[in-house]
Amino acid sequence: MPSAQRSLIRPRIHHRDIKERLVEAFLFICATSAVAVTTAIVVVLVYESAGFFERVSIVDFLTDTMWTPLFAEARYGILPLLCGTLLAAGVALLVAVPLGLMVALYLSEFAPVKVRESVKPFLELLEGVPTVVYGYFALLFVTPLLQNVIPDLPGFNVLSPGIVIGIMIVPYVGSVSEDAMRAVPNALREASYACGATRLQTTLRVVMPAAASGIAAAFVLGIARATGETMVVAIAAGQQPNLTLDPTEPAATITAYIVQVALGDLPHGSIGYQSIFAAGLVLLLITLLFNILAHLLRMRFREAY
Amino acid sequence: MSAVVTAVPFATQSVSADPKVKSRIRGLNFYYGNLQALKNIDMVVYEHAVTALIGPSGCGKSTLLRCFNRMHDLTPHTRYEGEIRLYPDDVNIVSSDIDPIEVRMRISMVFQKPNPFPKSIYENVAYGLRVRGVKARSELDGRVEAALRGAALWEEVKDRLEEPGTALSGGQQQRLCIARALATDPEIVLFDEPTSALDPIATASIEDLIISMAGSVTILIVTHNMQQAARVSSYTAFMYLGELVEYGPTTELFTRPRHQRTSDYLTGRFG
Amino acid sequence: MASISPSIAVEAAVPGVAEIRANVVRRRRWDIVFAVVGFLATSVGVVTLLALFVDLVMDGYHRLTPDFFLSFPSRRAAEAGILSAWVGTCLVMMVTAAIGVPLAVSAGIYLEEYAPRNWVTTLIEINVSNLAAVPSIVYGLLALGLFVYALGFGQSILSAGLTLALMIMPVVVVATREAVRAVPHTIREAAYAVGATRWQATRDHVLPYSIPGIATGVIIGLARAIGETAPLITIGALTFIAYLPDPPISTKPPFVSFDWLWSGFTVLPIQMFNWVSRPGTAFHANAAAAGIVIVVLTLAMNGFAIYLRYRLRKRITW
Numbered sequence: 001m002p003s004a005q006r007s008l009i010r011p012r013i014h015h016r017d018i019k020e021r022l023v024e025a026f027l028f029i030c031a032t033s034a035v036a037v038t039t040a041i042v043v044v045l046v047y048e049s050a051g052f053f054e055r056v057s058i059v060d061f062l063t064d065t066m067w068t069p070l071f072a073e074a075r076y077g078i079l080p081l082l083c084g085t086l087l088a089a090g091v092a093l094l095v096a097v098p099l100g101l102m103v104a105l106y107l108s109e110f111a112p113v114k115v116r117e118s119v120k121p122f123l124e125l126l127e128g129v130p131t132v133v134y135g136y137f138a139l140l141f142v143t144p145l146l147q148n149v150i151p152d153l154p155g156f157n158v159l160s161p162g163i164v165i166g167i168m169i170v171p172y173v174g175s176v177s178e179d180a181m182r183a184v185p186n187a188l189r190e191a192s193y194a195c196g197a198t199r200l201q202t203t204l205r206v207v208m209p210a211a212a213s214g215i216a217a218a219f220v221l222g223i224a225r226a227t228g229e230t231m232v233v234a235i236a237a238g239q240q241p242n243l244t245l246d247p248t249e250p251a252a253t254i255t256a257y258i259v260q261v262a263l264g265d266l267p268h269g270s271i272g273y274q275s276i277f278a279a280g281l282v283l284l285l286i287t288l289l290f291n292i293l294a295h296l297l298r299m300r301f302r303e304a305y
Numbered sequence: 306m307s308a309v310v311t312a313v314p315f316a317t318q319s320v321s322a323d324p325k326v327k328s329r330i331r332g333l334n335f336y337y338g339n340l341q342a343l344k345n346i347d348m349v350v351y352e353h354a355v356t357a358l359i360g361p362s363g364c365g366k367s368t369l370l371r372c373f374n375r376m377h378d379l380t381p382h383t384r385y386e387g388e389i390r391l392y393p394d395d396v397n398i399v400s401s402d403i404d405p406i407e408v409r410m411r412i413s414m415v416f417q418k419p420n421p422f423p424k425s426i427y428e429n430v431a432y433g434l435r436v437r438g439v440k441a442r443s444e445l446d447g448r449v450e451a452a453l454r455g456a457a458l459w460e461e462v463k464d465r466l467e468e469p470g471t472a473l474s475g476g477q478q479q480r481l482c483i484a485r486a487l488a489t490d491p492e493i494v495l496f497d498e499p500t501s502a503l504d505p506i507a508t509a510s511i512e513d514l515i516i517s518m519a520g521s522v523t524i525l526i527v528t529h530n531m532q533q534a535a536r537v538s539s540y541t542a543f544m545y546l547g548e549l550v551e552y553g554p555t556t557e558l559f560t561r562p563r564h565q566r567t568s569d570y571l572t573g574r575f576g
Numbered sequence: 577m578a579s580i581s582p583s584i585a586v587e588a589a590v591p592g593v594a595e596i597r598a599n600v601v602r603r604r605r606w607d608i609v610f611a612v613v614g615f616l617a618t619s620v621g622v623v624t625l626l627a628l629f630v631d632l633v634m635d636g637y638h639r640l641t642p643d644f645f646l647s648f649p650s651r652r653a654a655e656a657g658i659l660s661a662w663v664g665t666c667l668v669m670m671v672t673a674a675i676g677v678p679l680a681v682s683a684g685i686y687l688e689e690y691a692p693r694n695w696v697t698t699l700i701e702i703n704v705s706n707l708a709a710v711p712s713i714v715y716g717l718l719a720l721g722l723f724v725y726a727l728g729f730g731q732s733i734l735s736a737g738l739t740l741a742l743m744i745m746p747v748v749v750v751a752t753r754e755a756v757r758a759v760p761h762t763i764r765e766a767a768y769a770v771g772a773t774r775w776q777a778t779r780d781h782v783l784p785y786s787i788p789g790i791a792t793g794v795i796i797g798l799a800r801a802i803g804e805t806a807p808l809i810t811i812g813a814l815t816f817i818a819y820l821p822d823p824p825i826s827t828k829p830p831f832v833s834f835d836w837l838w839s840g841f842t843v844l845p846i847q848m849f850n851w852v853s854r855p856g857t858a859f860h861a862n863a864a865a866a867g868i869v870i871v872v873l874t875l876a877m878n879g880f881a882i883y884l885r886y887r888l889r890k891r892i893t894w
Contacts, residue, residue, distance in 0.1 A: 016773055023775045024690055030682035031691070034703040034749070037742050041714060044721035099617050106614025113381070119618055121882045126621045128796070128878035130803025132845040133628065133867045136852050140860060141631045167624050187420035194374055195433035195485065196410035198603045200610045205436070210423050221709075228711025230806035231845075235852050255713050255806065262716070262810045268725055276810075280717040284710065291709045394593050407600045411593075437599055 045284060048277030052076075055271055061278065067241035067257070069275050070264075076275060078282055080241035084158065084251035085283075088233050089226040091162025091247050092169060096222050099166070100173035101215070107174070108181040109203040123171035131168070135235030138164040143236060156238025156250035164236070165226050173222040180214025180301060181207050217297035224290035228283060230255035254283045325392075327352035327493065327523045328373075332387035333399070335368060335377070342368045344547045346387070350493070350540075355515060355524040357538035357555065359531060361575060365547040366527045370495050373398070373525060374412045375405035391492070410437065413486035414495040418502045419478035421470035421485075426453075426462050429470040429481055433489040448488055456484035457514055476507025483514060487522075494518070496526040500533065512537050531571060535559055543567045632871060636864025644865060648818040649847065653858035658866055660817040661847035664733070665802060667821060667836060668843055671737020672744065672801050677794055680745045684752025684790075689778050708746035715743045716810025724811050731812040733821065734837040739807050744797030751793020755786035788888050792881045799877035803870060805845040817842045844870050 053061070056076045064077025103123075107116050143160040147153045184207050192202040208215070230253075238250025239260045252260070258276045266272040328350040335343035343365050350356050358366040368377075375398065377383040385399040391411070398408045413433070421429050428435075430449045439445060449466075453459040458480040462473070470481050479499060486494050496515065500508040515524060515537050528534050534541050535555060542552040543566075551558060551567045562568040569575055647657025683704070691697040719739035729735040759782050767777035821839035842850075844866055851863035 020773050020775050024686075027682045027686035027690055030679050031686040031700050033679060034683060034700055034707055034745065037707060037718070037745070038703045040722055041710065041718045044718050044726075045714075048721055099620060102614050102617035103621070106611070106618050110611050110614050111618070115615075119622070121879075121886075122622045122625065123618075124882055125875055125878055126625050128799055128803075128874055129625070129628065130805070130845055130870055130874055132803065132805045132849050132852075133632070133871055136848065136863055136867055137628045137631060139852060140635070140864075141627065167620065170621055185420075187416065187418060188422060190376065190379070190416065191420045191422065191482070191485075192432070192436075193379060194376065194409055194414040194416075195436060196406055196413075196489065197432075197436040198406060198607050200607045201436045201603065203610075205432070206422055224709060228713065230711070230713045231849065234806075235849065255711065258713055258717070259806060259809050262720075262812060277717055277721070280714055284714050287709060287711055288706075291706070396593075404597075404600050404604065406604070407596055410596050410600070436603075438603075 041284070045277050045281040048274050049281045051269075052271065052274035052278040055274075056278075065243050067252075069261075069272050074271070076278075078254075078279065080243040081252055081254045081257055081279060082282065083243050083245070084233075084237070084241065085227055085253040085255070085286075087158050087245060087247055087251060088162045088165065088229075088237065088253055089223050091159060092166035092226040092229075093219070093223055095163050095166025096169045096173050096226070097219060100170045100177060100218070100222065103170060103174035104177035104181060104215070104218075105203055105208065108178045109199060109207060120175075123174065126168070127171045129168075131229065131231040132235070134164050134168055135161070135232045138232050138236035150248060153248050154238075154250055156236065156240075157248050158233075158237050158251050159247040161232040161236040162247060165229050165232050168229075168232070169222045169225050172225060173218050176218035176221060177211070177215040180211040180218065183214065183301075184210045211301070213297045214301040217294040217301065220290050220294040220297065224287045224294070227290070228255065228287050230259060234259040254279045324351040324354065326350070327392055329390045329392070330369075330388070331390065333369075333372065333389060334386040335365075335372060336384040336386075337380070338382045342547050343372070346549045348542060348549055348552050350523060350525060352392075352523050353519060353521065354540060355519045355526060355538040356540040356542065357534035358525065358527045358542050358544060359529070359534050359570075360544035360550075361570065362529065363546075364544040366542075366544050367497055368547075369544065370497055370525060370527045373493065373495055374409045374414050375399065376414070378405045410489065411491060412493040412495060413489060413491040414497065415479070415482050415486050415499050417498045419475060419482050421473070421478050421481050423469060423471055425467045426470045426473070426481060427466040430484045430488050432485060437489065449484075452484040452488035455487045455518065456480045457510065457517075458484055474507075476503050476510060479503060479507065479511055480514065483511070487518075491522065493523045493525060496524065496528075498527055498529060501529065508533075531559075543570060545570070629871060632864045632867045634864075636861050636866070636868050639861050639865035640868060644862075649842075649850075650818075653856070653862055656851075656859075656862055658844060658847055658869065660820060661842050661844045661866070662869070663820055664817070664841040665843040667733050667824075668736045668740065668808075668841065669798060669802060671734060671837070672740040673794075673798060675738060676741030676744050676797070676801075677748060679741065680748035680797075681752050681790060681794075683745070684749045685756060685778060685783075687749070688753045688756040689774070689782065704746050704749050707742075708750070712743055712804055713806040713810055715739055716807030718742070719807060719811045730838065731814070731840060732838045733841045735811050736808050736813060736841060736843070737837075739811060740801040740804060743804065743807060744801050747797040747800065748790075748793045751796070752786070752790050755789025755793070756782055758789060759785045788884055792885045792888070795877050795881040795884070799874045799881070802843075802877070803845055803874045805843075805849055808843060808846055809849070813846050814840050814842055844873075 061076055061078055063079070064075055065079050066075040066077050067080045068075045107119065111119070138161045142164055143153070143155060143157065146160055153159070188206050188210060189202055192206045197205065233253045234256040237253065237256060239252045239256050240250050241257070242249055242251040244251060257279055261272055261276045326349050330346050330348045333343055333346040334341060346369060358369060360366050371377055372385060372389060377385070387399070388397045389399050390396065391398050396403060422432060424432070427449055430452050431445050434445055434448060450459060453462065458477060461477065470478065473481060500511050503511065512533065515526065518524060519539075526538065538555045540553065541555040541558045543550045543558065545566055551562060551564050558567065559571060562571060644657045645662065646659055647655060648659055650656040687697065687700065691700070716739065719735055723729045723735040723738055724731055729738075763781050763785065764777050767781045772780065817840060821836035821841065822833055824833060824836055848863050848866040848870060851859045851866065
């Protein structure tokens with residue numbers, strides 16, 4: 001009798017076991033695809049960039065002040081692109097830091113629950129607008145608007161896309177900083193109010209300093225996003241490599257350059273083709289750097305609470 | 306009813322013959338939304354004495370304490386009815402005409418768990434003064450030192466005022482919080498179970514401190530520890546289910562409780 | 577109690593009280609100022625969203641005729657339409673959803689339900705969060721090197737769909753993990769108690785409960801993919817396409833065809849980009865009209881996802 005029972009159960013368990021293992025293996029492979037994608041990104045960028053650096057010395061790449069790969073006398077200095085990228089990100093940051101901070105402080109400490117609950121979906125929607133539409137908005141709405149204030153502003157400039165990117169990343173920066181502020185223990189707020197502080201004093205003197213590293217991480221992540229942003233600058237900044245720190249001039253960013261080359265018809269394996277991978281590698285390194293910095297800042301924040 | 310608690314050592318806290326009233330609670334009701342947490346409380350708080358609020362958890366003792374500095378105003382859907390009059394100027398501090406910040410400038414608080422700010426020891430103590438707009442370094446220095454001395458912490462920290470307050474030990478942190486509460490010369494200091502997160506040695510030092518403070522400031526303390534109430538307070542209020550069951554001089558309440566519930570609680574039959 | 581009152585004569589108001597009141601009034605003022613400024617700062621976002629939409633509608637509304645949806649791009653702005661673009665968007669999205677969603681949901685389930693606490697899992701988790709931070713154009717470069725040339729898929733719908741599938745993976749993985757994590761442990765224990773295996777418990781109990789949460793992430797990911805331009809330009813999507821890919825279904829055997837996967841394509845945002853880049857307000861009007869279509873599409877999807885999540889948070893009562 002016991003053996004009969006066992007024979008009923010055993011084959012099914014065996015069958016189930018194989019199926020279980022197959023499913024787990026499949027899920028595991030799907031999960032490791034994340035590692036595969038990262039690896040592939042690095043391999044592709046490094047491989048194609050290696051071809052590029054066989055023809056262009058790294059020293060020239062890092063020090064030449066001209067980026068003219070499509071000219072007869074091609075020069076490959078990343079500085080103008082880097083400069084354009086950081087300039088656009090800088091303008092964006094000048095908009096996003098005060099605005100994002102205010103939004104976060106307001107939503108976390110001041111806004112009545114009803115206001116917070118109804119504003120946050122709007123901010124999320126703002127994040128959902130495709131960047132090409134923001135590009136249109138920068139070129140055909142914000143730039144003409146700015147030209148009323150700055151009459152000599154050229155149709156293509158860094159200022160307008162910078163401002164638009166800034167507004168674009170406010171919801172992101174704002175919500176990440178708000179999370180940091182909400183993680184500040186309520187005991188600290190209570191202590192501050194019990195000392196006779198007002199809401200603003202509690203916010204500025206206790207909550208904000210306590211969440212400082214978390215807020216800083218939010219801004220660093222914001223810069224990383226602004227640096228990688230493509231369409232707004234490709235549409236509204238002019239796609240001309242320009243070593244300048246003046247945001248009212250046109251300039252090209254790393255991302256805009258990649259778009260420009262991709263739109264043309266460069267043959268696979270040509271130096272122009274390889275140059276976008278070298279530019280992409282620099283972009284990846286910059287964003288990686290910012291992300292590591294943000295990670296370290298967040299670790300510090302988590303340690304504190 | 307005969308003495309039900311005999312083993313409790315009483316403090317030397319005597320009840321003066323003609324105590325001055327610092328505050329009078331009259332017909333106080335308090336609601337969290339629809340839930341009534343305090344029911345028709347009537348009570349007086351005597352000046353420069355320690356008054357303890359005791360009772361089983363959920364009895365409303367912390368809720369009552371937090372009415373005194375309008376801490377409930379920070380929670381939505383809370384409502385006060387009745388009066389807590391503060392003397393000598395006879396204002397009703399739970400009236401909606403009175404700004405809670407005004408009340409908190411006169412009545413400070415020490416919390417259950419030490420909650421120093423992530424700032425230096427000096428800035429922790431100076432916080433209340435700074436938010437009031439005090440900027441003069443000499444004034445700040447003097448009052449920070451006085452407050453730290455008042456909290457019996459000065460000798461331990463005078464050489465490291467710039468170190469973070471959070472680096473101190475638990476008992477020291479709580480004394481830092483007491484110094485923070487004292488720095489602004491409050492009329493009343495509220496203590497919400499100030500030793501429940503501390504070890505026995507730190508607890509003893511905080512208790513000594515509370516007793517020594519009572520000469521110069523009015524103290525209200527919530528405690529779940531009956532012995533602590535007996536050791537530090539001159540007056541004790543026993544609360545149960547949001548009502549004030551019995552109130553009187555501590556020695557009387559502990560030795561001759563008038564209500565069955567009080568004696569049940571004191572003898573450990575519930576709570 | 578009343579017998580005590582004679583002992584307190586109501587003295588003149590404490591001298592400090594007037595001072596305290598003035599101090600409170602002074603400081604309270606800044607609270608109000610900041611509340612107003614903070615509200616205004618917060619509304620900048622809302623105002624921008626409105627300005628952007630109104631601007632698009634003003635510029636492009638008159639182009640939104642049925643012909644606009646049924647015409648190919650043209651050199652004459654007034655005759656140009658978005659037929660090839662919206663068909664391209666639909667086909668690319670089919671590939672993205674078919675590849676990206678199962679991949680990401682499986683990865684999310686593995687990380688939440690199966691993964692042991694070891695360095696492999698940590699490595700995978702680090703990679704997922706890193707991928708979320710990689711700029712979208714870098715996915716385009718990956719796809720250009722890998723799908724277009726190394727694997728020989730060419731500048732096709734397949735390459736585009738795969739690119740976007742990889743790009744939305746982190747979003748969907750994170751949403752899946754959150755949704756799965758929210759399922760209470762008691763439900764799994766109940767399933768195990770009646771003899772279910774891990775996969776049976778996951779498939780029959782955990783997944784059904786977490787589907788709304790996963791759907792939220794999938795919709796947000798797909799909305800992002802629909803609006804994405806840069807990586808598709810990078811792999812060489814064409815900007816001027818006056819034909820449609822082969823239809824996936826035909827009336828002759830074998831009825832189903834996958835030739836469209838290898839077809840060249842354009843998508844809505846690229847069409848819009850192309851029109852924005854041209855000088856002349858006539859093409860800008862086309863760009864605005866295409867912009868309205870994209871914004872309505874993505875905002876509707878995002879709005880639905882946000883609504884879904886809101887419903888979800890309200891409903892869950894365990």
